[in-house]
Each structure stands twice: as structure tokens, then as C-alpha cells.
Amino acid sequence: MDLVFIDGLSFALILLIMAVAAIYSEKSGVVNLAIEGLQGFGAFIGALTAILITHYTNDSSSSWIMYVALLAAMVGGMVYSMLHAVLCVKFQSNQVISGVVINILSVALTGFLTSVINQAITGQASNKFMVGVSPRFDVPYLKDIPVIGALFKSMYPFEIIILVIVFIAWYVLYKTSFGMHLRACGENPHAVDAAGGNVNKTRFIAVMVSGALSGLGGMCVAYSISAQFSPTIYMGYGYLAIAAMIFGNWRIIPTTLACFFFGFARSGGYKLCLVLGLSSNVSELLMMLPYVLTLLLLVFFSKNTHAPAAGGQPFDKGRR
Amino acid sequence: MNKDVRQQKIDVRYAIAELLSNEKTSKIATPILSILLTLITTAILLLILGSNPITAILGFLRAGGFIPKPSYASNNNMFTDFLLFLGIMAPMLFASLGFIISHKAGLFNIGISGEMLISGFIATLLVGYSDLGPWLAKPLVLLIGMVVGGIVGAITGFLKYKFNIHEVITSIMFNYIINYVTGFFINSYYTNPFTRSSMPASAASRLTITGLKLNGINISIPLSIFIAIAVAFLVNFLLERTVVGLEIKATGLNQDCARYAGINVSKNIIKAMTLSGVLAGLAGVSYYLGYYNTIVPKKLPDIGYDSIAVSILGNSSPLGAIFASALVTIFQNGSTYVSSSTGIAKEVASLITGLLLLFSACNTYIKYRAGKYVREYLDLKNAAVVKTQAASEGGQNINGFGVH
Numbered sequence: 069m070d071l072v073f074i075d076g077l078s079f080a081l082i083l084l085i086m087a088v089a090a091i092y093s094e095k096s097g098v099v100n101l102a103i104e105g106l107q108g109f110g111a112f113i114g115a116l117t118a119i120l121i122t123h124y125t126n127d128s129s130s131s132w133i134m135y136v137a138l139l140a141a142m143v144g145g146m147v148y149s150m151l152h153a154v155l156c157v158k159f160q161s162n163q164v165i166s167g168v169v170i171n172i173l174s175v176a177l178t179g180f181l182t183s184v185i186n187q188a189i190t191g192q193a194s195n196k197f198m199v200g201v202s203p204r205f206d207v208p209y210l211k212d213i214p215v216i217g218a219l220f221k222s223m224y225p226f227e228i229i230i231l232v233i234v235f236i237a238w239y240v241l242y243k244t245s246f247g248m249h250l251r252a253c254g255e256n257p258h259a260v261d262a263a264g265g266n267v268n269k270t271r272f273i274a275v276m277v278s279g280a281l282s283g284l285g286g287m288c289v290a291y292s293i294s295a296q297f298s299p300t301i302y303m304g305y306g307y308l309a310i311a312a313m314i315f316g317n318w319r320i321i322p323t324t325l326a327c328f329f330f331g332f333a334r335s336g337g338y339k340l341c342l343v344l345g346l347s348s349n350v351s352e353l354l355m356m357l358p359y360v361l362t363l364l365l366l367v368f369f370s371k372n373t374h375a376p377a378a379g380g381q382p383f384d385k386g387r388r
Numbered sequence: 389m390n391k392d393v394r395q396q397k398i399d400v401r402y403a404i405a406e407l408l409s410n411e412k413t414s415k416i417a418t419p420i421l422s423i424l425l426t427l428i429t430t431a432i433l434l435l436i437l438g439s440n441p442i443t444a445i446l447g448f449l450r451a452g453g454f455i456p457k458p459s460y461a462s463n464n465n466m467f468t469d470f471l472l473f474l475g476i477m478a479p480m481l482f483a484s485l486g487f488i489i490s491h492k493a494g495l496f497n498i499g500i501s502g503e504m505l506i507s508g509f510i511a512t513l514l515v516g517y518s519d520l521g522p523w524l525a526k527p528l529v530l531l532i533g534m535v536v537g538g539i540v541g542a543i544t545g546f547l548k549y550k551f552n553i554h555e556v557i558t559s560i561m562f563n564y565i566i567n568y569v570t571g572f573f574i575n576s577y578y579t580n581p582f583t584r585s586s587m588p589a590s591a592a593s594r595l596t597i598t599g600l601k602l603n604g605i606n607i608s609i610p611l612s613i614f615i616a617i618a619v620a621f622l623v624n625f626l627l628e629r630t631v632v633g634l635e636i637k638a639t640g641l642n643q644d645c646a647r648y649a650g651i652n653v654s655k656n657i658i659k660a661m662t663l664s665g666v667l668a669g670l671a672g673v674s675y676y677l678g679y680y681n682t683i684v685p686k687k688l689p690d691i692g693y694d695s696i697a698v699s700i701l702g703n704s705s706p707l708g709a710i711f712a713s714a715l716v717t718i719f720q721n722g723s724t725y726v727s728s729s730t731g732i733a734k735e736v737a738s739l740i741t742g743l744l745l746l747f748s749a750c751n752t753y754i755k756y757r758a759g760k761y762v763r764e765y766l767d768l769k770n771a772a773v774v775k776t777q778a779a780s781e782g783g784q785n786i787n788g789f790g791v792h
Contacts (some may be wrong), residue, residue, distance in 0.1 A: 074486040087402065096736060101556055113587055120415060148688045151746075155749060155750070158753075159750055159752070159753035160752070161749050161750065161752060162494050162749075162752075163752065164556065165496075165700065165749050166749055168496070168696060169497060169742075169745050169746050169749045170558075170635075171696070171770050172696070172741070172745055173742035173743070173745065173746055175738065175744035176735065176738035176739045176741065177739060177742065179739075180733055180735035180736055180738070183733040183735055184733050193733070195735075204665050228434075243429070245416065301704045304560060306561045307557060307561070311557055311561075312417055313555075314557070331725060337538075349572055349575050349576050350572070352568065352571065352572060352575070352686075353569070353572040355568055356564060356565045356568035358566075358571065359564040359565050359568075360565060362557075362561055363547075363553075363562075363565075365554045366547075366551065366557065366558075367547065367551050367553070370551045370552050370553045371551055371552055373400045373552075
């Protein structure tokens with residue numbers, strides 16, 4: 069039973085950081101279907117950093133490498149997201165197309181570079197960077213609470229980082245004037261412009277924040293669920309995060325609840341397979357549950373959602 | 389002299405900008421620019437990595453059967469390669485036609501991969517594993533592919549119109565669900581223990597006729613490519629010359645405007661997604677029951693994603709898609725040969741496709757910039773003409789004044 073909580077929480081938080089990334093971009097008026105590609109690219113840069121450090125220092129056990137890798141993933145995701153920002157904000161391309169371009173290019177680019185770099189470093193053509201699973205820790209005292217104490221057992225360090233970042237993101241978005249500007253850019257950019265704000269700059273920054281947070285999320289996937297960087301990192305978690313954002317009605321707190329629901333549904337499903345003693349084929353089939361669930365929930369929740377009013381439209385000063 | 393060279397440079401720049409921005413020529417000029425930019429970027433990347441880009445390009449052309457390879461396996465030649473190339477180009481063309489129809493309606497069908505997989509799977513199950521004769525089996529395969537793909541597309545469109553779920557999310561979810569479901573059935577019931585993919589479908593049901601010999605040379609005839617090119621013209625006709633096409637395009641251009649003009653927008657959303665699914669289904673059967681005769685479980689075909697690059701490169705025009713799909717297929721088809729003959733990583737093909745997509749996505753901006761350049765150039769030129777005219781007129785006046 070503990071395992072349901074432990075795995076559910078880590079998956080939920082990974083989804084949450086990506087969903088918050090999506091919220092930042094979409095709230096500023098840039099539709100971001102590129103989360104999937106951004107998290108993959110971030111994870112690629114992070115894993116590459118970890119691999120290079122291990123390769124040149126022959127030190128694979130130190131925990132600081134992980135923190136450097138997480139930071140590198142954020143930077144990588146941010147830099148890559150600038151491509152989306154340039155396409156959407158500067159070039160005023162179709163934002164949906166741009167998002168899909170980013171995703172496809174990310175899969176292609178990371179796949180290509182991974183095999184080229186592996187060839188150069190180890191001399192073997194492989195499309196994987198092995199980074200291993202992050203160490204875990206227990207929160208003292210809290211873990212002894214009955215039932216929900218499991219939430220505080222064998223946590224990944226990045227879960228704490230994510231919680232802190234999500235809190236900061238929430239604070240910035242709802243309690244600061246920058247956050248106010250950002251949300252206004254998604255609702256009525258011309259009002260922001262008339263008030264002397266710079267819509268395009270705000271949107272650019274929002275997309276970059278989105279990239280950094282997605283990159284972090286991707287690296288967390290690499291350090292927990294997949295234990296490596298490989299093309300399997302493109303499992304569609306970025307899209308699940310977008311779905312969670314839609315359930316959460318583009319607001320951070322309801323989105324958090326949606327992510328927790330996804331997380332526990334997933335780990336609960338696995339547990340159920342184990343308990344029922346199903347064959348590996350059937351449990352593979354149950355892997356599709358989160359996706360089916362997403363569709364069903366969207367059917368019930370999509371109708372009443374309120375997407376940012378100016379989402380998807382490039383800002384054109386001359387058009388009122 | 390120096391000034392002449394500079395003037396020439398400006399004139400050349402103007403001519404290029406004119407080509408890119410002019411309504412008639414930009415349709416061809418911008419894709420060509422995208423292709424050039426892609427090739428240059430790839431070449432630079434390959435040079436940095438220490439490979440020769442020219443050999444890579446020649447390798448891609450050799451693999452597609454456009455220029456001869458240095459050596460062939462027995463009973464194979466350039467023609468064998470070319471027919472194989474046509475066989476894999478057919479699903480690419482079908483898939484991109486499917487994407488184009490949805491795109492014309494302002495929708496984004498990213499679920500082509502899933503629609504291909506499910507239609508290929510069901511057609512294999514119902515016809516590929518039966519002992520029907522070729523005259524019955526082949527049309528039936530096409531029909532099943534169209535129906536299955538169409539149903540999935542229709543559901544996506546229905547969810548969009550009824551529940552306002554973004555079609556990208558729906559189709560991605562369908563991709564994963566279809567991937568797991570077909571994977572489960574193939575692994576549980578239809579697996580070939582040696583290859584681990586599904587059991588081969590009967591030759592009678594395949595849309596590619598294999599095992600033929602022409603003057604002792606192995607050839608396979610891909611019937612699907614003939615159908616695909618015919619369908620490309622059909623889709624072009626549908627979009628350009630019929631009411632159905634007009635309504636779909638109007639929906640895509642401006643939903644409010646279309647509604648105002650009395651067009652049923654929700655019906656057209658479903659219609660476009662269904663047609664898109666039908667074409668994706670054709671892509672699926674010509675892939676899994678044409679070029680191949682088995683299905684690798686739990687692997688979505690890349691063609692579904694590559695087709696997006698093809699469509700956008702071809703300016704969302706069905707006839708442009710014929711050329712664009714040929715180009716993208718050259719790269720995807722040749723990746724294995726190039727990587728084995730030159731040692732360049734196989735993933736370079738996907739990278740080229742991705743870059744093509746990226747530069748094609750910049751098309752609108754390039755066109756806009758070129759148009760701006762042309763306008764500024766003409767303004768400057770007019771200003772210069774006015775200035776010289778004024779100067780010469782002024783000179784005459786002075787002369788006239790002198791006479792007086």
C-alpha cells in the first residue's frame with residue numbers, strides 16, 4: 069500500500085511541474101503543446117551533463133552531480149523553448165504548428181545527438197544515457213503518521229525541489245505585478261499594451277519559464293521512472309500534463325489536485341495488477357489506463373473550462 | 389565600378405524577395421528556400437561531426453534508386469530500389485493528404501499514426517489472415533482501412549465539436565491507447581515467435597505485388613502508389629472545385645465567418661476529421677499490408693508524424709504533397725543505407741525531416757519579411773526617381789531662367 073503512495077506522489081509531482089510550465093505559457097497567451105518536446109530536450113541536456121561529469125571525473129556516486137544535472141536540464145529546456153518563443157512571438161507562426169514542430173524536432177535532435185555523442189565518448193552506438201535512479205530519503209517524524217505517512221517515505225530529493233518551485237510559481241503568478249501582467253497578456257493583451265506593458269517580452273519570458281520548468285520535469289522522469297535518457301522519455305507525459313492543466317482550468321491549485329489524481333490512479337493501477345496476479349501482457353494493457361482516463365475526464369470537464377481568451381493569437385498592435 | 393556591384397547585389401536581393409513574396413511564385417519559392425536552409429544546416433552539422441555531406445546526399449539518392457549504387461545484391465538493381473521507394477512513398481503521401489484535409493479545416497490531426505496502426509491491424513486481422521483471393525482481398529483491405537480510419541477520425545472530430553476537447557490532445561491519447569491495445573492483441577494472439585512481430589499477412593491481401601521478376605531482376609509492384617497519386621488529384625479536386633471543399637476551407641479560415649455564411653461548422657469539423665481518418669486508414673493499409681506484411685507491436689509508425697512535415701512543406705496543397713512526400717521519403721527510406729555505408733547515425737533522417745518542418749513553419753514570416761523588403765525597395769526607388777526628376781526639372785528651370 070505504501071508503494072501506491074510513494075510512486076503516486078513522485079509521478080504526480082513530475083506531472084505537476086510540467087503542468088505548471090504549461091500554465092505559465094498558456095496564461096501569457098501562447099498555446100504550448102511543446103511541453104513534451106521541451107521536457108525531453110531538458111532531460112537530454114541534463115543527462116548529457118551528468119554523463120560528461122561522470123566521464124571526466126570518474127565519480128558517479130556523488131549526489132551533487134544530480135543537482136547540477138537538474139539545473140542543466142532547466143537551462144537546456146529554457147534555451148530550447150526560446151525556439152518556440154521566437155516562432156510564436158517574433159515570427160507569429162501558428163502556435164499549434166510551432167508546438168508540434170518543437171516536439172518532432174526534439175525527438176529527432178536528441179535521438180541523433182545521443183547516438184553521435186555516445187559514439188564519441190564510449191565508442192559504442194547507443195541511444196541511451198544511463199543516469200541511474202536518484203537516491204531516496206525519509207522525512208523524519210512525518211513518516212510515522214499512519215496511512216498518509218507513506219507520502220513522506222522514500223522520497224526523491226527532487227520532489228522537494230518541485231514543491232518549492234511550484235509554490236514560488238504560484239506566488240509569482242497570483243501575488244506579484246509580473247504575474248498580473250502575464251495573466252493579462254493572455255486575457256487582453258491590448259489592455260496591457262495600452263497600460264505601457266510589453267506584451268511580446270512578457271510572453272517571451274513566460275515561454276522561457278515554461279521551458280525551464282518542463283526541462284526540470286523531464287530530468288526528474290529520467291532520474292526516477294526511466295533511470296536513463298533514451299527515446300522512451302517521450303512517453304506522452306507532457307500531454308498528460310496539458311490534460312491536467314485543462315482539468316485544473318488553467319489554475320495552479322486545481323491542477324495540483326488533477327495531477328495527484330493522475331499519479332495515484334497510475335500507481336493504484338499497477339498495484340491492482342500485482343494483487344490480481346495478471347500476466348505481463350495484461351498489465352502492459354493497463355498502461356493505457358491514464359490515457360483512457362484522460363479522455364473520459366476531458367469529456368466531463370472540458371465544456372466548462374475557461375481557456376485564456378487571447379490564447380493562440382499572436383499579438384498584433386494594430387488589431388483591436 | 390564598386391557601386392555597380394553593390395547595385396547588382398541589391399537587385400539580386402530584390403529579385404529573391406520578389407520571388408518569395410509574390411502570391412504566384414511564393415508557393416514554390418518558399419518551400420525551395422526551406423529545403424535549401426535544411427540542406428545547409430544539415431551539411432554544416434555533418435561537417436562539424438567530420439562526415440562528408442555530399443556522400444550523405446548521394447547515399448540518400450542511391451538508396452532511393454535515383455542513381456546507381458556501387459554494388460547490388462544478386463538480381464537487384466536500381467529499378468528494384470526505386471520500386472521499393474515508391475512502395476514506402478505511398479503511405480507517406482496518403483498520410484500527408486489526410487493531414488492536409490484536417491489542416492484545411494483548421495484542425496490538427498496528429499493521430500494519423502494511431503489511425504494507421506489500428507486500420508492496418510484490423511485489415512490484417514480480417515483479410516490478411518483469411519484465404520480470400522486477390523481480387524476480393526485487395527479492395528476489401530482498402531475498404532476496411534478507410535472505414536476504420538474514418539471511424540477514429542470521426543470520434544476525434546465529434547469530441548472536438550461536442551465537448552470542446554482539443555483535437556491534438558484527443559488524437560495523442562488515441563495514439564497511445566491504440567498502441568497499447570494492438571500491442572496487447574498482437575503479443576497475446578498473433579505473434580510470430582521468430583520475429584516477434586505479427587504473423588505475416590497473405591500475399592493475396594497485400595497492396596504491393598512481390599516476388600516478380602523482370603529480365604531476371606527482382607521487382608515488386610506497389611499498386612498503392614498509383615492509388616495514392618490518383619487520390620492526391622481527387623483531394624485536390626475536392627478541395628478546389630466542390631462545395632464540400634469550400635465549406636471545409638471556410639471553416640478553417642474563419643469559423644465565425646463560416647457560421648455567418650450559413651455553413652454548419654460542427655458538421656464540417658467532423659467531416660474533415662473523418663476524411664482525414666479515411667486517408668490515414670489508406671496510409672495504414674498501404675504500409676502494413678503493402679510495403680510490409682507484418683506489424684511490429686507497440687510501435688507507432690513515424691510516417692504519421694513525418695506527414696506533418698510533408699504537408700507543411702508542400703504548402704498544404706495535395707499536389708505539392710506529391711513532391712514533398714517524395715523528398716521526405718528519400719531521406720527516411722535512405723537512412724539505413726546511408727548509416728551503413730558512411731557511418732552517419734541513422735537518426736539523421738529524422739533530424740532532416742524535423743529541420744524541414746522547422747523551416748517550413750517559418751514560411752509565413754519569411755514571406756512577410758520578403759514582402760516588406762520589396763515594398764521598402766520600391767519606395768526607395770520611387771523616391772530616387774522623383775529626386776532625379778526633380779533635379780533634372782530644376783536644372784531646366786535654371787537653364788530657362790538663364791535664357792531669360
